[in-house]
Amino acid sequence: MTTTVPVHLGDRSYEIHIGTGLLARLDELFKPVVRGKKCLVVTDTTVAPLYAGVCTSALSKLGVTAAQAVIPAGENSKNGEQLFRLYDAAIACGLDRKSFVVALGGGVVGDLAGYAAASFLRGIQLIQIPTTLLSMVDSAVGGKTGINLPQGKNLVGAFHQPSLVVCDIETLKTLPRRELVAGLAEVVKYGVFWDAELFELLERNADQILAGDPALLAKIVARSCEIKAEVVGKDEREEGLRAILNFGHTMGHAVEAVSGYGHFLHGEAVAIGMVYAARISENLKSFPVSGTTRLVALLKKFGLPVGAPELAWEPLRRAMAVDKKGVAGKLKFVLAGNIGEAEFGCETPEDLMRQTWESMRG
Ligand SMILES: NC(=O)c1ccc[n+]([C@@H]2O[C@H](COP(=O)([O-])OP(=O)(O)OC[C@H]3O[C@@H](n4cnc5c(N)ncnc54)[C@H](O)[C@@H]3O)[C@@H](O)[C@H]2O)c1
Numbered sequence: 001m002t003t004t005v006p007v008h009l010g011d012r013s014y015e016i017h018i019g020t021g022l023l024a025r026l027d028e029l030f031k032p033v034v035r036g037k038k039c040l041v042v043t044d045t046t047v048a049p050l051y052a053g054v055c056t057s058a059l060s061k062l063g064v065t066a067a068q069a070v071i072p073a074g075e076n077s078k079n080g081e082q083l084f085r086l087y088d089a090a091i092a093c094g095l096d097r098k099s100f101v102v103a104l105g106g107g108v109v110g111d112l113a114g115y116a117a118a119s120f121l122r123g124i125q126l127i128q129i130p131t132t133l134l135s136m137v138d139s140a141v142g143g144k145t146g147i148n149l150p151q152g153k154n155l156v157g158a159f160h161q162p163s164l165v166v167c168d169i170e171t172l173k174t175l176p177r178r179e180l181v182a183g184l185a186e187v188v189k190y191g192v193f194w195d196a197e198l199f200e201l202l203e204r205n206a207d208q209i210l211a212g213d214p215a216l217l218a219k220i221v222a223r224s225c226e227i228k229a230e231v232v233g234k235d236e237r238e239e240g241l242r243a244i245l246n247f248g249h250t251m252g253h254a255v256e257a258v259s260g261y262g263h264f265l266h267g268e269a270v271a272i273g274m275v276y277a278a279r280i281s282e283n284l285k286s287f288p289v290s291g292t293t294r295l296v297a298l299l300k301k302f303g304l305p306v307g308a309p310e311l312a313w314e315p316l317r318r319a320m321a322v323d324k325k326g327v328a329g330k331l332k333f334v335l336a337g338n339i340g341e342a343e344f345g346c347e348t349p350e351d352l353m354r355q356t357w358e359s360m361r362g
């Protein structure tokens, strides 16, 4: 069974298809969407041997010539050097304005290939085929693309919506468990800031989800995509509401940066950040203590961290200040009033920020 989630963005609207075995049917899914006969499939060294073959043979059924560019797996590839390698590959295979880029992989491939598509010839068509849970529920949807600079993450980028997103749940079978679990943190996030029913579904079915039940995975991917699509449909360029997607991320990003990138996976740091935001919410938004208890229990059940690691407050506070979402030194948090309800743009007293962190360390 395939679920289709529409993303309503006027003339940049597109569909997200979620199901099992979709890679083998890419020709059918691509047919109504692509105009050109040439494309560059960007993937990484882990994903290429697993899924690039099935992808390119489906494209050949459509009469599309697909060249391949394979980047080394990992966050270190989201840089200018790899970006220019992609431009070289695009020129070598003769891409023109009608051609398209296929991003086949996790968020690293999606962001890098997405930015290449956004900038090459001032922008060509992009199709996202996410193969990690995180990229299915988050990075492949919404149009943010970009690369890192030595000075910081995601400092160069563009909004470039894909024309199509294909989430083949079968690809999650080969995903390392730690990566799957990190993606689940983002799904929990959608439950907390938007959808109490999704949160309950996760609570009821945590074991089956961890065991890789494809129907449940498809369900939580589809619901997460619906929520992201609704938020992005209302605020594509993060002028307001889109900030709500950052629940747990202010502290999450700081934990990632201060512990040294790579120590925690992004989703793991977000899990810690969500517990932190929930505790602040107890103080400022009457978030029920039982809500925090449920959040902690669910994250623990998935095997995500919930306590504060041994990191001093001052560097974390500095890291939160430089996170580009903070405006002019004023930190704004997304805080929850209940499970399924949150507000963005919440100012938080300095002493509460610090005490909350210290209470999580105790
Ligand atoms: N654009 C956005 O809106 C947005 C949102 C969230 C995160 N991001 C970005 O996404 C990136 C993280 O994405 P990620 O977590 O997917 O990381 P990733 O792309 O590095 O993938 C994680 C690892 O899993 C491997 N992998 C991917 N699919 C696999 C599969 N099916 N089977 C086996 N191995 C597989 C990859 O090779 C990699 O080693 C970060 O750079 C982050 O900044 C972007």
Ligand SMILES: [Zn+2]
Pocket: 138, 186, 249, 266, 270
């Ligand atoms: Zn995130």
